[in-house]
Amino acid sequence: MDRILLCLAHMSGREMDFVKEAFDDNWVVPLGPNVNGFEEDLREFVISEESAAGAADLSYQRLCPSLKDEKVVALSAGTAAVHLGLLSCGVGLGDEVIVQTFTFCASSHPVTYLGATPVFVDSERDTWNMDPQLLEEAIKDRIKVTGRKPKAIVPVYLYGMPARIDEIMEIAARYDIPVVEDAAEGMGSRFDGRVCGTFGRYGVLSFNGNKMITTSGGGALICPDEEAYREVMFYATQARESYPYYQHEKIGYNYRMSNICAGIGRGQMTVLAEHIAHHKHVQELYCELLADVKGIEMHVNPSPRFDSNFWLCTATLDEELKIKGQDEVYGEVVTGSVGGAAGVTHTAASAHTDVEPNTNVEALRVWLDKAGIESRPLWKPMHLQPVYKANPSYVNGVSEALFRVGICLPSGPWVTDEHVRYIVSQIKAAIEA
Protein backbone atom coordinates (compact mmCIF):
# COMPACT_ATOMS: atom_id res chain seq x y z
CA MET A 1 0.00 0.00 0.00
CA ASP A 2 1.28 3.51 -0.80
CA ARG A 3 1.78 5.94 2.02
CA ILE A 4 -1.57 7.33 3.20
CA LEU A 5 -1.41 11.13 3.39
CA LEU A 6 -3.57 13.56 5.36
CA CYS A 7 -5.23 15.29 2.42
CA LEU A 8 -3.79 15.06 -1.04
CA ALA A 9 -4.81 16.99 -4.16
CA HIS A 10 -7.09 15.01 -6.48
CA MET A 11 -7.76 16.07 -10.07
CA SER A 12 -11.05 15.74 -11.90
CA GLY A 13 -9.46 15.23 -15.33
CA ARG A 14 -10.98 18.49 -16.59
CA GLU A 15 -8.17 20.75 -15.32
CA MET A 16 -5.90 20.24 -18.34
CA ASP A 17 -8.66 21.29 -20.75
CA PHE A 18 -9.00 24.67 -19.08
CA VAL A 19 -5.23 25.10 -18.76
CA LYS A 20 -4.70 24.12 -22.40
CA GLU A 21 -7.32 26.65 -23.46
CA ALA A 22 -5.35 29.33 -21.58
CA PHE A 23 -2.19 28.39 -23.51
CA ASP A 24 -3.96 28.12 -26.83
CA ASP A 25 -5.54 31.55 -26.40
CA ASN A 26 -2.32 33.02 -24.94
CA TRP A 27 -3.99 33.94 -21.64
CA VAL A 28 -0.91 33.11 -19.52
CA VAL A 29 -1.36 36.08 -17.17
CA PRO A 30 -2.98 37.00 -13.85
CA LEU A 31 -6.36 37.70 -15.45
CA GLY A 32 -8.42 36.14 -18.18
CA PRO A 33 -11.37 33.89 -18.98
CA ASN A 34 -10.44 31.16 -16.47
CA VAL A 35 -10.13 33.68 -13.63
CA ASN A 36 -13.53 35.14 -14.48
CA GLY A 37 -15.05 31.69 -14.95
CA PHE A 38 -13.59 30.40 -11.68
CA GLU A 39 -14.92 33.43 -9.79
CA GLU A 40 -18.35 32.87 -11.27
CA ASP A 41 -18.27 29.16 -10.30
CA LEU A 42 -17.18 30.06 -6.78
CA ARG A 43 -19.89 32.66 -6.45
CA GLU A 44 -22.57 30.22 -7.53
CA PHE A 45 -21.28 27.68 -5.04
CA VAL A 46 -21.02 29.95 -2.00
CA ILE A 47 -24.36 31.69 -2.40
CA SER A 48 -26.32 28.46 -2.78
CA GLU A 49 -28.75 27.99 0.07
CA GLU A 50 -29.88 24.74 1.59
CA SER A 51 -32.90 24.39 3.81
CA ALA A 52 -31.80 25.62 7.22
CA ALA A 53 -31.93 23.38 10.27
CA GLY A 54 -35.57 23.30 11.37
CA ALA A 55 -35.74 24.81 14.83
CA ALA A 56 -32.99 27.40 14.37
CA ASP A 57 -33.69 31.10 14.83
CA LEU A 58 -32.16 32.70 11.76
CA SER A 59 -32.79 36.31 12.76
CA TYR A 60 -29.03 36.88 13.17
CA GLN A 61 -28.75 36.59 9.38
CA ARG A 62 -30.13 40.12 9.09
CA LEU A 63 -26.62 41.11 10.22
CA CYS A 64 -24.98 39.25 7.31
CA PRO A 65 -24.53 40.44 3.73
CA SER A 66 -27.35 39.53 1.39
CA LEU A 67 -26.33 36.39 -0.51
CA LYS A 68 -27.50 37.69 -3.85
CA ASP A 69 -25.06 40.64 -3.64
CA GLU A 70 -21.99 38.61 -2.72
CA LYS A 71 -19.07 38.40 -5.14
CA VAL A 72 -15.79 36.47 -5.08
CA VAL A 73 -12.28 37.65 -5.99
CA ALA A 74 -9.72 34.96 -6.92
CA LEU A 75 -6.29 35.62 -5.40
CA SER A 76 -2.82 34.08 -5.31
CA ALA A 77 -3.27 32.59 -1.81
CA GLY A 78 -5.64 32.30 1.12
CA THR A 79 -3.11 34.31 3.11
CA ALA A 80 -3.47 37.13 0.57
CA ALA A 81 -7.24 36.92 1.03
CA VAL A 82 -6.91 37.35 4.81
CA HIS A 83 -4.58 40.31 4.18
CA LEU A 84 -6.93 42.09 1.75
CA GLY A 85 -10.01 41.33 3.87
CA LEU A 86 -8.39 43.05 6.83
CA LEU A 87 -7.12 45.93 4.70
CA SER A 88 -10.65 46.47 3.38
CA CYS A 89 -11.95 46.63 6.96
CA GLY A 90 -9.59 49.57 7.44
CA VAL A 91 -7.02 47.73 9.58
CA GLY A 92 -3.80 49.72 9.73
CA LEU A 93 -0.81 50.77 11.80
CA GLY A 94 -1.41 50.57 15.54
CA ASP A 95 -4.82 48.86 15.33
CA GLU A 96 -5.83 45.69 17.10
CA VAL A 97 -7.58 42.72 15.48
CA ILE A 98 -9.18 39.88 17.42
CA VAL A 99 -8.11 36.50 16.02
CA GLN A 100 -9.01 32.97 17.08
CA THR A 101 -5.85 31.64 18.76
CA PHE A 102 -6.50 28.02 17.74
CA THR A 103 -5.52 28.22 14.07
CA PHE A 104 -2.86 28.06 11.41
CA CYS A 105 -0.56 31.10 11.38
CA ALA A 106 -2.07 32.49 8.16
CA SER A 107 -5.11 33.73 10.15
CA SER A 108 -2.99 36.09 12.25
CA HIS A 109 0.22 36.87 10.35
CA PRO A 110 -1.48 39.23 7.86
CA VAL A 111 -2.59 41.38 10.81
CA THR A 112 1.09 42.05 11.43
CA TYR A 113 1.73 42.77 7.72
CA LEU A 114 -0.57 45.77 8.22
CA GLY A 115 1.32 46.99 11.27
CA ALA A 116 -1.55 45.96 13.53
CA THR A 117 -1.56 43.65 16.56
CA PRO A 118 -3.39 40.32 16.76
CA VAL A 119 -5.28 39.89 20.04
CA PHE A 120 -5.93 36.21 20.60
CA VAL A 121 -9.21 34.70 21.79
CA ASP A 122 -9.56 31.07 22.86
CA SER A 123 -12.06 28.44 21.70
CA GLU A 124 -15.07 26.72 23.20
CA ARG A 125 -15.20 22.96 23.61
CA ASP A 126 -17.90 21.92 21.15
CA THR A 127 -16.64 23.45 17.92
CA TRP A 128 -12.99 24.10 18.89
CA ASN A 129 -13.60 27.59 17.44
CA MET A 130 -13.85 31.12 18.87
CA ASP A 131 -15.68 31.23 22.19
CA PRO A 132 -18.35 33.95 21.77
CA GLN A 133 -18.44 34.75 25.48
CA LEU A 134 -14.68 35.22 25.63
CA LEU A 135 -14.86 37.29 22.45
CA GLU A 136 -17.18 39.76 24.15
CA GLU A 137 -14.99 39.89 27.26
CA ALA A 138 -11.98 40.58 25.04
CA ILE A 139 -13.75 43.40 23.18
CA LYS A 140 -14.82 45.04 26.45
CA ASP A 141 -11.37 44.73 27.94
CA ARG A 142 -9.57 46.07 24.87
CA ILE A 143 -11.85 49.11 24.90
CA LYS A 144 -11.08 49.59 28.58
CA VAL A 145 -7.31 49.15 28.18
CA THR A 146 -6.70 50.99 24.89
CA GLY A 147 -9.70 53.29 24.66
CA ARG A 148 -10.39 51.95 21.16
CA LYS A 149 -12.36 49.12 19.63
CA PRO A 150 -10.60 46.27 17.82
CA LYS A 151 -10.81 46.90 14.06
CA ALA A 152 -11.92 43.40 13.00
CA ILE A 153 -12.74 39.92 14.29
CA VAL A 154 -11.31 36.78 12.64
CA PRO A 155 -13.09 33.55 13.60
CA VAL A 156 -11.81 30.33 11.99
CA TYR A 157 -13.55 27.14 10.80
CA LEU A 158 -10.93 24.79 12.17
CA TYR A 159 -10.63 21.52 10.24
CA GLY A 160 -13.88 22.57 8.56
CA MET A 161 -16.04 22.78 11.68
CA PRO A 162 -18.37 25.82 11.63
CA ALA A 163 -17.88 28.32 14.45
CA ARG A 164 -20.83 29.62 16.51
CA ILE A 165 -21.13 32.31 13.87
CA ASP A 166 -24.68 33.29 14.88
CA GLU A 167 -23.49 34.45 18.30
CA ILE A 168 -20.28 35.92 16.90
CA MET A 169 -22.28 38.02 14.39
CA GLU A 170 -24.59 39.28 17.17
CA ILE A 171 -21.65 40.37 19.32
CA ALA A 172 -19.78 41.91 16.38
CA ALA A 173 -22.90 43.89 15.47
CA ARG A 174 -23.39 45.08 19.07
CA TYR A 175 -19.92 46.69 18.95
CA ASP A 176 -20.08 47.47 15.24
CA ILE A 177 -16.89 45.55 14.39
CA PRO A 178 -16.56 43.81 10.99
CA VAL A 179 -16.00 40.04 10.82
CA VAL A 180 -13.52 38.39 8.44
CA GLU A 181 -14.30 34.67 8.43
CA ASP A 182 -11.31 32.45 7.85
CA ALA A 183 -13.01 29.62 5.97
CA ALA A 184 -9.75 28.42 4.37
CA GLU A 185 -10.33 24.96 5.85
CA GLY A 186 -14.13 25.19 5.75
CA MET A 187 -14.92 25.41 2.06
CA GLY A 188 -18.46 24.10 1.68
CA SER A 189 -19.10 23.72 5.41
CA ARG A 190 -22.47 25.11 6.41
CA PHE A 191 -24.10 26.63 9.45
CA ASP A 192 -27.91 26.73 9.40
CA GLY A 193 -27.64 25.65 5.77
CA ARG A 194 -25.63 28.71 4.75
CA VAL A 195 -22.11 28.31 3.35
CA CYS A 196 -19.31 29.35 5.71
CA GLY A 197 -17.51 32.48 4.52
CA THR A 198 -20.74 34.30 3.62
CA PHE A 199 -21.75 35.48 7.12
CA GLY A 200 -19.13 38.15 7.84
CA ARG A 201 -18.23 41.19 5.79
CA TYR A 202 -15.47 39.13 4.14
CA GLY A 203 -14.84 35.39 3.87
CA VAL A 204 -11.53 33.68 3.09
CA LEU A 205 -11.07 30.52 1.01
CA SER A 206 -7.83 28.65 0.26
CA PHE A 207 -6.93 26.43 -2.68
CA ASN A 208 -3.55 25.33 -1.42
CA GLY A 209 -2.43 21.83 -2.40
CA ASN A 210 -3.89 20.16 0.69
CA LYS A 211 -7.20 22.01 0.99
CA MET A 212 -10.68 20.90 -0.08
CA ILE A 213 -9.88 21.80 -3.68
CA THR A 214 -6.61 23.10 -5.11
CA THR A 215 -5.35 25.45 -7.79
CA SER A 216 -1.79 24.31 -6.88
CA GLY A 217 -1.76 27.45 -4.75
CA GLY A 218 -4.42 30.10 -4.49
CA GLY A 219 -7.21 31.64 -2.50
CA ALA A 220 -10.29 33.80 -2.75
CA LEU A 221 -12.05 36.53 -0.85
CA ILE A 222 -15.83 36.49 -0.63
CA CYS A 223 -16.98 40.13 -0.69
CA PRO A 224 -20.34 41.52 0.49
CA ASP A 225 -21.16 43.46 -2.69
CA GLU A 226 -19.94 44.82 -6.02
CA GLU A 227 -18.37 47.90 -4.45
CA ALA A 228 -16.27 45.88 -1.99
CA TYR A 229 -15.37 43.46 -4.78
CA ARG A 230 -14.05 46.30 -6.93
CA GLU A 231 -12.04 47.76 -4.06
CA VAL A 232 -10.44 44.38 -3.26
CA MET A 233 -9.63 43.93 -6.95
CA PHE A 234 -8.01 47.39 -6.99
CA TYR A 235 -5.68 46.49 -4.11
CA ALA A 236 -4.98 43.00 -5.54
CA THR A 237 -3.67 44.54 -8.78
CA GLN A 238 -1.17 47.13 -7.48
CA ALA A 239 -3.72 49.90 -6.83
CA ARG A 240 -3.48 51.70 -10.16
CA GLU A 241 -5.36 54.93 -10.80
CA SER A 242 -7.00 55.48 -14.18
CA TYR A 243 -4.42 57.41 -16.14
CA PRO A 244 -2.62 56.54 -19.37
CA TYR A 245 0.52 56.05 -17.21
CA TYR A 246 1.13 54.43 -13.81
CA GLN A 247 -0.22 56.71 -11.12
CA HIS A 248 -0.24 55.44 -7.51
CA GLU A 249 -2.11 57.05 -4.67
CA LYS A 250 -2.35 53.91 -2.50
CA ILE A 251 -0.07 50.96 -1.74
CA GLY A 252 -1.32 47.88 -3.59
CA TYR A 253 -0.35 44.23 -3.89
CA ASN A 254 0.30 41.72 -6.66
CA TYR A 255 -2.24 39.21 -5.40
CA ARG A 256 -4.40 38.33 -8.42
CA MET A 257 -4.74 34.66 -9.32
CA SER A 258 -3.13 33.59 -12.59
CA ASN A 259 -5.29 32.37 -15.45
CA ILE A 260 -3.40 29.05 -15.39
CA CYS A 261 -4.16 28.39 -11.71
CA ALA A 262 -7.77 29.44 -12.28
CA GLY A 263 -7.98 26.84 -15.06
CA ILE A 264 -7.08 24.18 -12.51
CA GLY A 265 -9.68 25.70 -10.20
CA ARG A 266 -12.44 25.44 -12.81
CA GLY A 267 -11.64 21.76 -13.24
CA GLN A 268 -11.64 21.29 -9.47
CA MET A 269 -15.06 22.93 -9.11
CA THR A 270 -16.53 20.00 -11.04
CA VAL A 271 -15.51 17.65 -8.19
CA LEU A 272 -15.94 19.92 -5.16
CA ALA A 273 -19.29 18.46 -4.12
CA GLU A 274 -17.88 14.96 -4.56
CA HIS A 275 -14.82 15.83 -2.44
CA ILE A 276 -16.96 17.21 0.37
CA ALA A 277 -19.21 14.14 0.33
CA HIS A 278 -16.14 11.91 0.45
CA HIS A 279 -14.59 13.73 3.43
CA LYS A 280 -17.89 13.35 5.29
CA HIS A 281 -18.05 9.68 4.40
CA VAL A 282 -14.50 9.07 5.70
CA GLN A 283 -15.44 10.88 8.93
CA GLU A 284 -18.53 8.66 9.34
CA LEU A 285 -16.44 5.56 8.87
CA TYR A 286 -13.86 6.64 11.49
CA CYS A 287 -16.72 7.34 13.92
CA GLU A 288 -18.24 3.93 13.30
CA LEU A 289 -14.97 1.98 13.54
CA LEU A 290 -13.62 3.88 16.55
CA ALA A 291 -16.91 3.89 18.46
CA ASP A 292 -15.92 0.97 20.67
CA VAL A 293 -12.30 2.06 21.20
CA LYS A 294 -12.01 3.42 24.72
CA GLY A 295 -9.93 6.55 25.17
CA ILE A 296 -10.24 7.87 21.61
CA GLU A 297 -12.96 10.31 20.65
CA MET A 298 -13.72 11.75 17.21
CA HIS A 299 -14.49 15.48 16.90
CA VAL A 300 -18.06 15.64 15.53
CA ASN A 301 -20.75 18.20 14.62
CA PRO A 302 -22.19 19.41 17.95
CA SER A 303 -25.75 19.68 16.57
CA PRO A 304 -27.62 19.52 13.23
CA ARG A 305 -27.08 23.28 12.77
CA PHE A 306 -23.40 22.49 12.16
CA ASP A 307 -22.41 20.83 8.91
CA SER A 308 -18.63 20.41 8.78
CA ASN A 309 -16.89 19.46 5.53
CA PHE A 310 -14.49 17.42 7.73
CA TRP A 311 -11.51 18.73 5.79
CA LEU A 312 -9.37 16.79 8.23
CA CYS A 313 -10.79 14.16 10.53
CA THR A 314 -9.60 14.80 14.07
CA ALA A 315 -9.63 12.83 17.29
CA THR A 316 -8.60 13.31 20.90
CA LEU A 317 -6.78 10.83 23.12
CA ASP A 318 -7.46 10.43 26.84
CA GLU A 319 -4.38 11.16 28.86
CA GLU A 320 -4.83 7.72 30.46
CA LEU A 321 -4.68 5.86 27.15
CA LYS A 322 -1.36 4.01 26.87
CA ILE A 323 0.24 3.90 23.43
CA LYS A 324 3.19 1.60 22.72
CA GLY A 325 6.50 3.45 22.82
CA GLN A 326 5.15 6.52 24.59
CA ASP A 327 7.92 6.51 27.19
CA GLU A 328 10.56 6.87 24.49
CA VAL A 329 9.10 9.67 22.35
CA TYR A 330 10.57 13.17 22.06
CA GLY A 331 14.00 11.56 22.49
CA GLU A 332 15.62 13.29 19.55
CA VAL A 333 15.36 16.48 17.56
CA VAL A 334 13.06 16.09 14.54
CA THR A 335 14.46 17.13 11.18
CA GLY A 336 12.11 18.89 8.78
CA SER A 337 8.72 20.04 9.97
CA VAL A 338 5.04 19.37 9.57
CA GLY A 339 3.29 20.40 6.40
CA GLY A 340 5.23 18.32 3.90
CA ALA A 341 8.12 19.21 1.66
CA ALA A 342 7.30 22.89 1.16
CA GLY A 343 10.02 25.38 1.93
CA VAL A 344 12.95 25.47 4.31
CA THR A 345 12.56 24.98 8.03
CA HIS A 346 15.01 26.03 10.70
CA THR A 347 16.68 23.26 12.67
CA ALA A 348 15.05 22.87 16.06
CA ALA A 349 17.24 23.86 19.00
CA SER A 350 15.82 21.13 21.23
CA ALA A 351 13.50 18.14 21.09
CA HIS A 352 11.02 19.91 23.38
CA THR A 353 9.11 23.16 23.63
CA ASP A 354 7.24 24.37 26.69
CA VAL A 355 3.87 23.13 25.36
CA GLU A 356 3.66 20.01 23.23
CA PRO A 357 1.29 17.11 22.54
CA ASN A 358 1.12 14.41 25.23
CA THR A 359 3.52 11.51 24.83
CA ASN A 360 0.70 9.11 23.87
CA VAL A 361 -0.27 11.42 20.97
CA GLU A 362 3.32 11.64 19.75
CA ALA A 363 3.74 7.87 20.15
CA LEU A 364 0.62 7.29 18.05
CA ARG A 365 1.95 9.65 15.38
CA VAL A 366 5.26 7.74 15.31
CA TRP A 367 3.44 4.38 15.25
CA LEU A 368 1.21 5.42 12.35
CA ASP A 369 4.18 6.93 10.51
CA LYS A 370 5.99 3.58 10.65
CA ALA A 371 2.81 1.93 9.32
CA GLY A 372 2.87 4.28 6.31
CA ILE A 373 0.17 6.63 7.61
CA GLU A 374 0.59 10.38 7.91
CA SER A 375 -0.97 12.02 10.96
CA ARG A 376 -0.31 15.34 12.65
CA PRO A 377 -0.90 17.13 15.95
CA LEU A 378 -3.54 19.86 16.00
CA TRP A 379 -2.48 23.45 15.28
CA LYS A 380 -0.44 24.84 18.15
CA PRO A 381 -2.39 27.87 19.40
CA MET A 382 -0.98 31.25 18.37
CA HIS A 383 -0.90 32.62 21.93
CA LEU A 384 1.64 29.86 22.71
CA GLN A 385 3.89 30.73 19.76
CA PRO A 386 7.15 32.50 20.67
CA VAL A 387 6.59 35.03 17.87
CA TYR A 388 3.38 36.21 19.61
CA LYS A 389 4.53 36.00 23.23
CA ALA A 390 3.98 39.72 23.81
CA ASN A 391 0.47 39.81 22.30
CA PRO A 392 -2.63 40.24 24.43
CA SER A 393 -4.62 37.02 24.74
CA TYR A 394 -7.89 35.96 26.35
CA VAL A 395 -7.64 32.28 27.14
CA ASN A 396 -9.67 29.64 28.94
CA GLY A 397 -7.30 26.68 28.46
CA VAL A 398 -9.44 24.95 25.81
CA SER A 399 -7.11 25.25 22.81
CA GLU A 400 -4.02 24.41 24.85
CA ALA A 401 -5.73 21.32 26.28
CA LEU A 402 -6.88 20.24 22.80
CA PHE A 403 -3.40 20.78 21.39
CA ARG A 404 -2.05 18.36 23.99
CA VAL A 405 -4.55 15.58 23.23
CA GLY A 406 -5.55 15.97 19.57
CA ILE A 407 -4.46 14.31 16.34
CA CYS A 408 -5.38 14.77 12.64
CA LEU A 409 -6.08 11.62 10.65
CA PRO A 410 -6.04 11.16 6.86
CA SER A 411 -9.18 12.19 4.99
CA GLY A 412 -9.83 13.25 1.44
CA PRO A 413 -10.46 11.78 -2.00
CA TRP A 414 -7.52 9.33 -2.00
CA VAL A 415 -8.46 7.75 1.32
CA THR A 416 -10.50 4.62 0.65
CA ASP A 417 -12.69 2.63 3.03
CA GLU A 418 -9.95 0.03 3.03
CA HIS A 419 -7.44 2.69 4.13
CA VAL A 420 -9.69 3.82 6.99
CA ARG A 421 -10.05 0.21 8.17
CA TYR A 422 -6.28 -0.19 8.00
CA ILE A 423 -5.69 3.10 9.88
CA VAL A 424 -8.13 2.10 12.62
CA SER A 425 -6.56 -1.36 12.88
CA GLN A 426 -3.17 0.32 13.32
CA ILE A 427 -4.57 2.64 15.99
CA LYS A 428 -5.94 -0.40 17.84
CA ALA A 429 -2.61 -2.19 17.45
CA ALA A 430 -0.80 0.83 18.93
CA ILE A 431 -2.83 0.73 22.11
CA GLU A 432 -1.10 -0.96 25.05
CA ALA A 433 -3.41 -3.75 26.22
Ligand SMILES: *Cc1c(COP(=O)(O)O)cnc(C)c1O
Ligand atom coordinates in the same frame (compact mmCIF):
# COMPACT_ATOMS: atom_id res chain seq x y z
C1 LIG B 1 -4.52 27.22 4.67
C2 LIG B 1 -4.98 28.24 5.60
C3 LIG B 1 -4.87 29.61 5.30
C4 LIG B 1 -4.08 30.17 4.18
O1 LIG B 1 -4.23 29.70 2.95
P1 LIG B 1 -3.03 29.65 1.89
O2 LIG B 1 -3.76 29.47 0.62
O3 LIG B 1 -2.17 28.49 2.26
O4 LIG B 1 -2.28 30.94 1.93
C5 LIG B 1 -5.46 30.53 6.17
N1 LIG B 1 -6.05 30.13 7.29
C6 LIG B 1 -6.14 28.84 7.63
C7 LIG B 1 -6.85 28.48 8.90
C8 LIG B 1 -5.60 27.85 6.82
O5 LIG B 1 -5.66 26.57 7.19
